[in-house]
Amino acid sequence: MSLKTLQWLLAATVCCFAAATFYLSYVIVARQDALHSVSRYNAAWTVSQGVSEFMRLEHRLAAYAIPGRNVSHDELQLRLDILFSRLAVFDSEAEAIGHERSIRHFIESDRSHLATIDNLRQALQTVEGLLANPPVSIPDAMAALAVLEPLDAQLTSLAARAASHGASLAGEDQAALQRLHTIFTALAIGLILCGVALIVLLLNQNRLLMRAQGRLRNLADRLQATTRSLQAQNERFDAALENMSQALCTFDANGRLAVFNERFAALTGLPEHELAGATTEEIIERSAGRLQVSAFEQIARRQRPLVKQKHGALFTQELEDGRAFSVSHEPLPDGGWLATYEDISERRQAEARIAHMAHHDPLTDLPNRTLFQERLEFAVSRSRDDGSRTRVFLLDLDGFKDVNDTLGHHAGDELLKVVAKRLESSAGTRRLAARIGGDEFAVLDETPDGTEASLEFARRLIAFLSCPYAIEGKQIDIGVSIGIAEHAGDARHPEDLLKRADLALYQAKADGKGRARLFEPAMDAHLLFRKTFEADLRGALQRGEISVHYQPLVDTETRSICGYEALMRWQHPVRGWVSPAEFIPVAEDTGLIDALGEWVMRQALQEAARWPDHFTVAVNLSAVQFRSGALARTVISALAAAGIRPERLHLEITESVLLAASDQTLATLHQFKNLGVRIAMDDFGTGYSSLSNLRSFPFDTIKIDQSFVRDLSTGPEALSVVQLIISLGTSLGMETTAEGVETEAQYACLQALGCTHVQGYLFARPKPARELDHAASPPLPEDAAADGEPSKTSQGQIAL
Numbered sequence: 001m002s003l004k005t006l007q008w009l010l011a012a013t014v015c016c017f018a019a020a021t022f023y024l025s026y027v028i029v030a031r032q033d034a035l036h037s038v039s040r041y042n043a044a045w046t047v048s049q050g051v052s053e054f055m056r057l058e059h060r061l062a063a064y065a066i067p068g069r070n071v072s073h074d075e076l077q078l079r080l081d082i083l084f085s086r087l088a089v090f091d092s093e094a095e096a097i098g099h100e101r102s103i104r105h106f107i108e109s110d111r112s113h114l115a116t117i118d119n120l121r122q123a124l125q126t127v128e129g130l131l132a133n134p135p136v137s138i139p140d141a142m143a144a145l146a147v148l149e150p151l152d153a154q155l156t157s158l159a160a161r162a163a164s165h166g167a168s169l170a171g172e173d174q175a176a177l178q179r180l181h182t183i184f185t186a187l188a189i190g191l192i193l194c195g196v197a198l199i200v201l202l203l204n205q206n207r208l209l210m211r212a213q214g215r216l217r218n219l220a221d222r223l224q225a226t227t228r229s230l231q232a233q234n235e236r237f238d239a240a241l242e243n244m245s246q247a248l249c250t251f252d253a254n255g256r257l258a259v260f261n262e263r264f265a266a267l268t269g270l271p272e273h274e275l276a277g278a279t280t281e282e283i284i285e286r287s288a289g290r291l292q293v294s295a296f297e298q299i300a301r302r303q304r305p306l307v308k309q310k311h312g313a314l315f316t317q318e319l320e321d322g323r324a325f326s327v328s329h330e331p332l333p334d335g336g337w338l339a340t341y342e343d344i345s346e347r348r349q350a351e352a353r354i355a356h357m358a359h360h361d362p363l364t365d366l367p368n369r370t371l372f373q374e375r376l377e378f379a380v381s382r383s384r385d386d387g388s389r390t391r392v393f394l395l396d397l398d399g400f401k402d403v404n405d406t407l408g409h410h411a412g413d414e415l416l417k418v419v420a421k422r423l424e425s426s427a428g429t430r431r432l433a434a435r436i437g438g439d440e441f442a443v444l445d446e447t448p449d450g451t452e453a454s455l456e457f458a459r460r461l462i463a464f465l466s467c468p469y470a471i472e473g474k475q476i477d478i479g480v481s482i483g484i485a486e487h488a489g490d491a492r493h494p495e496d497l498l499k500r501a502d503l504a505l506y507q508a509k510a511d512g513k514g515r516a517r518l519f520e521p522a523m524d525a526h527l528l529f530r531k532t533f534e535a536d537l538r539g540a541l542q543r544g545e546i547s548v549h550y551q552p553l554v555d556t557e558t559r560s561i562c563g564y565e566a567l568m569r570w571q572h573p574v575r576g577w578v579s580p581a582e583f584i585p586v587a588e589d590t591g592l593i594d595a596l597g598e599w600v601m602r603q604a605l606q607e608a609a610r611w612p613d614h615f616t617v618a619v620n621l622s623a624v625q626f627r628s629g630a631l632a633r634t635v636i637s638a639l640a641a642a643g644i645r646p647e648r649l650h651l652e653i654t655e656s657v658l659l660a661a662s663d664q665t666l667a668t669l670h671q672f673k674n675l676g677v678r679i680a681m682d683d684f685g686t687g688y689s690s691l692s693n694l695r696s697f698p699f700d701t702i703k704i705d706q707s708f709v710r711d712l713s714t715g716p717e718a719l720s721v722v723q724l725i726i727s728l729g730t731s732l733g734m735e736t737t738a739e740g741v742e743t744e745a746q747y748a749c750l751q752a753l754g755c756t757h758v759q760g761y762l763f764a765r766p767k768p769a770r771e772l773d774h775a776a777s778p779p780l781p782e783d784a785a786a787d788g789e790p791s792k793t794s795q796g797q798i799a800l
Contacts, residue, residue, distance in 0.1 A: 044159075044166030046103045050086040051159040054120075055189065057083055057127075058148050062196045065141040073134040076141075080131060083124055090117050106165055113161070116154040123147050142200060145193070152189055156182050246340040253335030255279045255307075267341055268296040280304075295319055299341065303329055307337055316344070324348050350724065361435040362707055362718060363413055364420035372434035372442055376494040379446050383487045390487040391454055393443035394501040395423070395461070398479035398513040400439040407474070410714055414471050415478070426461055442501075451486070451518065458482045458516035466514065481508040482516040534590055536572065537583055541599060545571055548603045549766035553618065553737065554758050556751050561774060563616030563650070565759065566604035567766050568596065588624045597625050598634050605642035605649065607769045615774065618650040620682065623657040626665040635672065646676035652703065654682050669697055680737070684725060694732065702729045704755070706740025713745040726753050 057079040064071040090103055107113040127144045130136070160182040241248060247263035256277050265272050269287050278286070280300050287294045299317045306313050312330040319325065323345040331337050359371035367375075379390040397419065404412040416439065423441055427433040432444040443461075445454065462480050469476040483505025485497050500519040508517040540546050550564035570578040587593040601619055608617035625631050639646055651672060657665065672679060680701035681694065694702075704725055711718035722738070729736040738750045741760030750758055 044162045046086075046089055047106075047159045047162035050083070050090065051155045053079065053082045053086055054148070054151070054155050055185075058145060058152075058189070058193075061141050061145045061148070062192065064136070065138050065145070065196065065200060067138075073131065073136055076131055076136065080124065080128060083120075087117070087121055087124065103162075106162055109165075110161070113158060116151075116158045119154060120151055123151050138200075145196070149193060152193075156185065246342040248338075248340050250332070250338045251280070251307075251336050255336075257283070258336070264296075264341070267294070267299075269294045280307075293320065295323070295325065295341075299325060299327055303327070303339065306331075310335075310337075353724070357721060361420075362721060363711065363715075364417055364435050366420050366424065366441075367432060367434040369434070369436040372432065372436060372444065373494060373498075375432055375444055376497065379444060380487055380494045380497060382446075388446065389448055390497070391445040392485050392497050392501040393445065393454075393458060393461070394436075394483045394485075394498070394505045395441040395443070395465075396481050396505055396509065397439040397441075397465075398481055398509075400478055403476055403478065407471070407476075409710060411471050411474075411476075413711060413714075415469055415476060418469055418471070419465060422465055422467075423461070426464055454484055454486070455516060455518065458484060462514060462516060479514040481505060481513050483508055483519070484516060485519040530586070533583075534586055537570070537586055537590075537592060540570055540572075541596065543573075545573070546596065546599070547571070547768060548600055548607070549768055550604075550607075550617075550772060551759055551766040552764050553616065554763050556747075556755050556758050562614070562757070563618065563648075564608075564611075564772070565618040565652075566600060566620075568600050569766075584622075588622055591624075593622050593624050594628055594630075597622060598638070601634060602638045602641065605638045605644060608648060609642045609644050612774055613648075616648050616650050616678075618652055618680065620652045621657065623654070626657060626668060629664060632668050632671045635677070636675070639675075647678065650678045650680055650701065652680040652682040655684075658697065666697065673698065683739075694728075694734075699734055701735045701737055701756075704736060704738045706760070709738050709740045709746055709750070709760075710742075712749050713743065719749070722750070722755075723753055726755055729756075730754065 057076070060071055060076050060079050064076060090107060107117060126147045130140045130144045130147075163182070241259070241261040244261065244263070247267045248259070248261050249257060249264045250259040252258045256279055257275055260272075260275060262272070265275055268275065268283050270283065274286055275283065280303075284294075284297045284300060287297060298319050302315065302317060305311075306329050310331045314326070314328050317325045317327055323343060326342045326344045327339060329337065329339045359368060360366065361368045376390075376392065382388055383390045400412065400415070403415055416435070419441070420433075420435060423433045423443070427443050430445075430447050434442050434444070436442050445457070447453075449457070461482060465480045466478065469478070483501045483503065485500035485504055487497055500523070503523040504517045504519040507520075507523055508515045511517065547569045549567050549569050551567060552561045553563040553565060554560065555562045568580060568584075570580075570583055572578050584593070587596055604617050604619050608615065611617075621631070635649075635651075639649065653669075669679060678700040679697070680703055681699045682703045683705040684702045702725060704722055708718050708721050708725075712722055726736050735756040736754075737757040737759065738746075738755050739759055741747050741750065741758045741762045743762060746760075747758060747762055
């Protein structure tokens with residue numbers, strides 16, 4: 001049977017009971033009126049009226065408990081007040097019709113009458129309490145019915161006795177009629193009460209069952225959903241734990257291992273089943289029998305104070321086996337702690353290698369110019385403070401160019417390595433030997449020796465370094481010239497000391513090479529030449545002596561030209577081609593670099609506008625140009641005048657730009673980036689802190705310096721460095737360009753390593769714009785023209 005059918009049946013039953021109740025009430029009233037008309041005995045009438053009102057109260061309560069009967073609280077309260085008034089009549093002492101016929105006399109005639117009245121009074125007071133706070137709930141109404149139900153029989157008995165009392169005066173027939181009426185009334189009331197109780201119970205039971213069923217269904221659905229969610233979350237959590245690069249562990253408030261991954265197990269050296277639920281002391285104790293102290297035991301020594309103090313920390317732990325771990329220790333709210341352990345050994349080794357490369361020459365492994373200048377600055381500063389001696393020896397190999405020309409660059413490189421070893425052994429631990437470029441070396445001397453001792457040391461160097469060399473089965477004879485400069489009060493800056501040593505070296509070579517010369521004030525005549533050189537440079541642009549040459553940029557994969565790099569050239573009317581390495585520093589010192597740089601920028605962009613639309617043009621920028629604040633306007637104006645897309649312009653900067661970077665410099669670089677101009681890091685690896693520079697700005701291209709490319713096919717160290725730079729660029733999403741590619745072997749190696757672009761004499765020398773052939777493929781080495789023009793490889797480049 002459906003729930004709806006059951007509800008209809010219950011409603012029909014309620015209606016039947018209600019109809020029977022109204023009918024019985026009607027019969028009672030009619031019979032009472034008949035009896036009253038026959039016998040006017042006040043006691044019987046009063047009691048009957050009280051019982052009638054009592055029944056009406058019960059009837060109203062029963063109807064109130066049935067939904068939809070529209071019985072109000074006021075009606076119930078009215079019925080209750082009527083019964084209280086009837087009760088007051090029962091308590092009256094006498095009535096007008098005589099004491100023997102008074103209701104009081106009838107009640108006091110039997111103790112049970114008094115008990116019934118007392119019970120009625122208590123019951124009415126209880127019901128009054130249940131009905132005191134409207135609206136009255138159905139349970140309260142049912143409770144009121146339950147309180148009144150025991151009085152049905154008592155009041156009925158009381159009414160019967162009252163009727164009997166009245167009827168005894170009227171006759172036996174009235175008494176018999178009254179008894180029948182009482183029995184009939186009692187049965188009808190009992191039937192009504194039982195029916196109402198049954199209906200209420202069924203409704204309550206049905207409601208409770210439906211509610212319980214709904215709750216159970218919702219609970220089951222939620223439990224299933226929660227189970228699925230927890231299962232998926234656990235699977236993701238397990239996958240994350242096992243695939244993370246760090247070892248991870250979580251200890252609870254009792255110091256026992258709660259969560260860990262495979263990498264943590266490897267860190268402790270124990271199987272996983274021995275780790276679950278173990279404390280740190282138990283883990284260390286179980287791994288104590290091994291030959292080597294576990295990594296976790298060494299790290300845990302630093303974690304113990306953090307665990308006790310409930311502090312968090314991030315630190316690096318060096319292990320006995322040379323490895324290094326980055327440890328993050330954090331306390332948890334429940335009293336436990338969580339830690340991650342990342343093996344940073346390879347990263348630190350890579351950083352150390354790159355830092356070493358930034359301060360050391362890749363060919364000879366001697367300190368490079370950067371490190372030499374740092375040490376020189378410190379020495380000069382100390383000399384100014386305490387008056388100690390500081391001397392600089394500049395060495396230049398005599399005849400080295402002939403070795404390169406006759407035996408090749410490889411033999412020249414091997415010779416430089418042997419020279420470096422001899423120089424380093426001669427310098428010993430008291431002096432710093434460095435290679436500052438090409439075949440130039442330097443020695444920093446901070447010993448207290450006098451001038452004569454310095455000259456003697458220089459002569460020993462000349463004699464030792466001039467001894468024959470055996471390179472590739474051949475004897476090589478070279479010489480060396482040395483310029484010496486000592487710190488004096490008028491040399492306030494390290495650059496002054498280097499310039500004086502350079503002047504002394506120039507004089508030593510002029511004296512016939514193989515000599516050592518101390519700096520003398522007369523050598524400052526070189527400054528006069530410098531001023532003449534500056535004057536010639538100032539007018540070079542107006543006289544049309546400055547030009548722009550272009551060297552192709554080749555796609556490594558297809559070996560096709562994809563762009564050009566713009567290189568400044570100066571053809572002096574007397575000196576001929578002047579190396580950019582000579583005039584660019586002068587232009588930077590004098591401020592001419594801004595005008596020269598803007599001219600080259602506009603010339604290169606105007607020429608690029610006539611190239612195929614996919615060709616790019618690379619222009620170099622100097623750190624000095626960023627100081628004026630007008631660089632961004634110059635580039636934007638040149639792009640607009642040429643009418644080419646910003647994406648075709650590549651701006652190349654060296655690490656010196658970032659080393660001296662100000663907020664204005666970084667803002668200018670970001671302005672270029674937002675325009676769409678691509679930025680390249682030039683000569684990567686030859687400066688200082690290359691990795692930090694790559695992090696400071698999002699470059700598009702890394703240019704590998706030719707010093708690494710030159711030894712690529714013969715030196716494993718150079719191969720490792722180039723491979724590292726290309727891998728670094730790939731991981732950072734940057735392109736890589738190799739400079740100075742001169743052999744097919746170098747090209748093939750770079751192609752295999754995944755280098756993006758290459759440039760060098762293997763493909764073409766820098767040429768004027770009129771000689772460029774965009775449609776031609778880059779020539780093979782034997783096809784390359786040897787026009788004698790200075791190249792980027794040999795003469796440097798414009799740093800715009």
